[in-house]
Amino acid sequence: MSTISSSAVTLASINPKVLKCEYAVCGEIVSHAQLLQEDLKAKPGSYSFDEIVYCNIGNPQSLGQPPVTFFREVLALCDHPSILDRDETHALFSADAIARASEILDVIPARAAGGYSSSQGTKGLREVIAAGISSRDGYPCDADDIFLTDGASSAVCMMMQLLIRSEKDGIMCPIPLCPLYSASIALQGGFLVPYYLDETTGWGLETSELRTQFEDAHSKGITVKALVVINPGNPTGQVLEEENQRQIIEFCKKESLVILADEVYQDNIYIEEKKFNSFKKIVRSMGFCDKDISLVSFHSASKGFYGECGQRGGYMEAIGFSYAVREHNYKLACVNHCCPIMSGQILASLIMNPPKPGDESYESFSIERDGILSSLARRAKALEDAFNSIEGVTCNKAEGAMYLFPRIHLPKKAIEAAKAANSLADAFYAHRLLDATGIVVIPGSGFGQVPGTWHVRCSILPQEDKIPGIISRFKAFHESFMQEFQD
Amino acid sequence: MSTISSSAVTLASINPKVLKCEYAVCGEIVSHAQLLQEDLKAKPGSYSFDEIVYCNIGNPQSLGQPPVTFFREVLALCDHPSILDRDETHALFSADAIARASEILDVIPARAAGGYSSSQGTKGLREVIAAGISSRDGYPCDADDIFLTDGASSAVCMMMQLLIRSEKDGIMCPIPLCPLYSASIALQGGFLVPYYLDETTGWGLETSELRTQFEDAHSKGITVKALVVINPGNPTGQVLEEENQRQIIEFCKKESLVILADEVYQDNIYIEEKKFNSFKKIVRSMGFCDKDISLVSFHSASKGFYGECGQRGGYMEAIGFSYAVREHNYKLACVNHCCPIMSGQILASLIMNPPKPGDESYESFSIERDGILSSLARRAKALEDAFNSIEGVTCNKAEGAMYLFPRIHLPKKAIEAAKAANSLADAFYAHRLLDATGIVVIPGSGFGQVPGTWHVRCSILPQEDKIPGIISRFKAFHESFMQEFQD
Numbered sequence: 026m027s028t029i030s031s032s033a034v035t036l037a038s039i040n041p042k043v044l045k046c047e048y049a050v051c052g053e054i055v056s057h058a059q060l061l062q063e064d065l066k067a068k069p070g071s072y073s074f075d076e077i078v079y080c081n082i083g084n085p086q087s088l089g090q091p092p093v094t095f096f097r098e099v100l101a102l103c104d105h106p107s108i109l110d111r112d113e114t115h116a117l118f119s120a121d122a123i124a125r126a127s128e129i130l131d132v133i134p135a136r137a138a139g140g141y142s143s144s145q146g147t148k149g150l151r152e153v154i155a156a157g158i159s160s161r162d163g164y165p166c167d168a169d170d171i172f173l174t175d176g177a178s179s180a181v182c183m184m185m186q187l188l189i190r191s192e193k194d195g196i197m198c199p200i201p202l203c204p205l206y207s208a209s210i211a212l213q214g215g216f217l218v219p220y221y222l223d224e225t226t227g228w229g230l231e232t233s234e235l236r237t238q239f240e241d242a243h244s245k246g247i248t249v250k251a252l253v254v255i256n257p258g259n260p261t262g263q264v265l266e267e268e269n270q271r272q273i274i275e276f277c278k279k280e281s282l283v284i285l286a287d288e289v290y291q292d293n294i295y296i297e298e299k300k301f302n303s304f305k306k307i308v309r310s311m312g313f314c315d316k317d318i319s320l321v322s323f324h325s326a327s328k329g330f331y332g333e334c335g336q337r338g339g340y341m342e343a344i345g346f347s348y349a350v351r352e353h354n355y356k357l358a359c360v361n362h363c364c365p366i367m368s369g370q371i372l373a374s375l376i377m378n379p380p381k382p383g384d385e386s387y388e389s390f391s392i393e394r395d396g397i398l399s400s401l402a403r404r405a406k407a408l409e410d411a412f413n414s415i416e417g418v419t420c421n422k423a424e425g426a427m428y429l430f431p432r433i434h435l436p437k438k439a440i441e442a443a444k445a446a447n448s449l450a451d452a453f454y455a456h457r458l459l460d461a462t463g464i465v466v467i468p469g470s471g472f473g474q475v476p477g478t479w480h481v482r483c484s485i486l487p488q489e490d491k492i493p494g495i496i497s498r499f500k501a502f503h504e505s506f507m508q509e510f511q512d
Numbered sequence: 513m514s515t516i517s518s519s520a521v522t523l524a525s526i527n528p529k530v531l532k533c534e535y536a537v538c539g540e541i542v543s544h545a546q547l548l549q550e551d552l553k554a555k556p557g558s559y560s561f562d563e564i565v566y567c568n569i570g571n572p573q574s575l576g577q578p579p580v581t582f583f584r585e586v587l588a589l590c591d592h593p594s595i596l597d598r599d600e601t602h603a604l605f606s607a608d609a610i611a612r613a614s615e616i617l618d619v620i621p622a623r624a625a626g627g628y629s630s631s632q633g634t635k636g637l638r639e640v641i642a643a644g645i646s647s648r649d650g651y652p653c654d655a656d657d658i659f660l661t662d663g664a665s666s667a668v669c670m671m672m673q674l675l676i677r678s679e680k681d682g683i684m685c686p687i688p689l690c691p692l693y694s695a696s697i698a699l700q701g702g703f704l705v706p707y708y709l710d711e712t713t714g715w716g717l718e719t720s721e722l723r724t725q726f727e728d729a730h731s732k733g734i735t736v737k738a739l740v741v742i743n744p745g746n747p748t749g750q751v752l753e754e755e756n757q758r759q760i761i762e763f764c765k766k767e768s769l770v771i772l773a774d775e776v777y778q779d780n781i782y783i784e785e786k787k788f789n790s791f792k793k794i795v796r797s798m799g800f801c802d803k804d805i806s807l808v809s810f811h812s813a814s815k816g817f818y819g820e821c822g823q824r825g826g827y828m829e830a831i832g833f834s835y836a837v838r839e840h841n842y843k844l845a846c847v848n849h850c851c852p853i854m855s856g857q858i859l860a861s862l863i864m865n866p867p868k869p870g871d872e873s874y875e876s877f878s879i880e881r882d883g884i885l886s887s888l889a890r891r892a893k894a895l896e897d898a899f900n901s902i903e904g905v906t907c908n909k910a911e912g913a914m915y916l917f918p919r920i921h922l923p924k925k926a927i928e929a930a931k932a933a934n935s936l937a938d939a940f941y942a943h944r945l946l947d948a949t950g951i952v953v954i955p956g957s958g959f960g961q962v963p964g965t966w967h968v969r970c971s972i973l974p975q976e977d978k979i980p981g982i983i984s985r986f987k988a989f990h991e992s993f994m995q996e997f998q999d
Contacts, residue, residue, distance in 0.1 A: 087627030105588035113600035140574030319520035335854035367822035
């Protein structure tokens, strides 16, 4: 790697918005973990642990979760359609995967998964997704309201690019929040208007808090343009009640805010008492139509039980936008990526139209899905219980999504030691945890938290047989840490 | 599609940089062509042509070019590795494709093409690409200098995001140029400093012109930060001479400009006398190292003979950047797309490491490659000759890339008629061409041209058997147009 550089590019000469933007999920602690991993490989046995356990990001397949067979069969056949009609193919692939691949190719011009599609995504695949949304919500969905995207990240970045004009434009965001939002707002030079979730009520979302923060921003001369809501929550794992969603919608309607609804975890609900309701469904159930409210729902093939993170498939459904605004969004898609990646487009259509009863793959698909989801539910519960069993740690229920966000009640001495080390207390704790156990979690400061409280975000994704080991190592570390820094 | 919208988002409330940005390649004429196509489908026989011929964009597979078999075999196997060891697989796939897929999976953590990779791209695949670059150039390449990207568009957008601070930061660009550059500069709010290519010397690039434009920008208070060079040229099709590249490098070194070298057409050279030399190779051959110059080379799996546009695979090689600046680039990749799409990463590694002599696929691969390239060369020559045979049209040689940029010498009356129709003369001409023949070309104004000259960009990609028909329809249209508007 180059270490000496030309004078053409220096930190002083690059975009200050880039300098300012932070992204904890791939940040310093992850780099440190990767160094440790290389070290472990080069000198096995040199640490008190024998592997790095990545709980920093929702990346299931890299932690050993196999992909959903039906999805991969269809992808492979779309990539290489010349084998579709071969006898051997019928021995290797399920009949409905072969049929589905053929149907998908039929809606792609020239049956070419190597061609650019429309920058909005292939019309025939958007129609499949629209049908899936209609069936999910019980309200119609128009394929022209769907923009296929390379996962949710690029979709969110595109919306921020569309909406933000200057540092006087505000976007309301939950705190704690997925750092994609803070980072993309910073990159566009916008203003993040925080609203705090209430940890004591299971990360409750109070409209009085929305009102307070909105008015505070307004009094500072900020034009609030949109409200981000993440449901199921990331990093917090809560699932919103329908009544709560209605209040949020009323608030946004009254203040003419675009609702940016991050619904990428809609398939990951772990408790019986709660179910996922899309914001679009609630908007429609309240009788609101396009002239009443602007809403963008983000979905992704990365974050469901199928966990196709590296395939970068996703979509956004945008309602309440004029034709003219939509055309500008189309242009943005065109400039930023020509067209959404074809295999991602195909995956996005598959997650919204999985095998149905009667299809050859239906049974195996159901077994794979239920197996993954019930295992995730067990892992979430085991980790939650473990955190709550440790003195000085409290953790809300993981109702959905892929993370826990336990609060670590750190002693003053630890906070002072962190300060002396020029570090935030949660980052200090997470680093010590990593060095002692190989477990990678992200400091709560990367997500935002009530000042004076300290958290870490921990994914529930390590394979089930590893969970007991993680828990016991975490416990042992925590006890020794608390002992070291007891007040 | 929603036609009435909420008051939350209006043209007045969105980002003015988005409003300002233009992108001709997916612009108005293409929308019009798509409407005509739907019309044709609904009412066959209602036009004097029976299909729309898309010459607007470099999209070979959508126009019927089959993908390269080896690439698709490997992609399919990486998507669905559970069939790798099955007997039937050996009947369906070549042995080297099976071996290659296995090698690729070996360098992906957990062999999971559905996992997030590093935001810079999988290390093992970057190593393969670095080896390919070393072998192409005869100079070493470091895998840490490679950033895998979702095609070249997202890479270019990312570099503009990194480099541009305000409207006082200038990027030098050739005119005519690929509108990705003007669009991404506009989106970042930067200043485009044009330098004109000389049509009379085959789109020659004169350093005296670079100097003039640089000084002019400087005198206006613009800080020029980078110079874009597209080689082979888009939309112009010329291939730079080595001596010319040296002059450009000297100029950029002297003025501390980052060289942004668009080399996505490096595999598409159609004449014996010219060959492709990467800017990296020339930089190294001049004895310059990282402290002397900053250079980014963009490459893509979309634009070579393989034409994998919809797969969005690409990379940039960035030399002469400090570790700190590189870290910020890494963060940008992380925010914008988490990680480059895995299948695109795999394709990028394949184009830089295709089958070698001795591999089972080598012969069929060579036949496919040579077949496509020699056909493209014939199509380029046929279209070039045709344009030059028409009165009032002149066209430089297509030495490389996928386009011709013929100059249309329009009569005054046509220019006036265009004005009366509130249109630019080249757009007027292109629209009339589309309506009369179904041929879609992009007006030269979308790429920039010397004021008072008019051009169209026409891809050479329609399949060979369609070329004679395109030529005769174009000729007939042009003659009738010129007759209609003769001065």
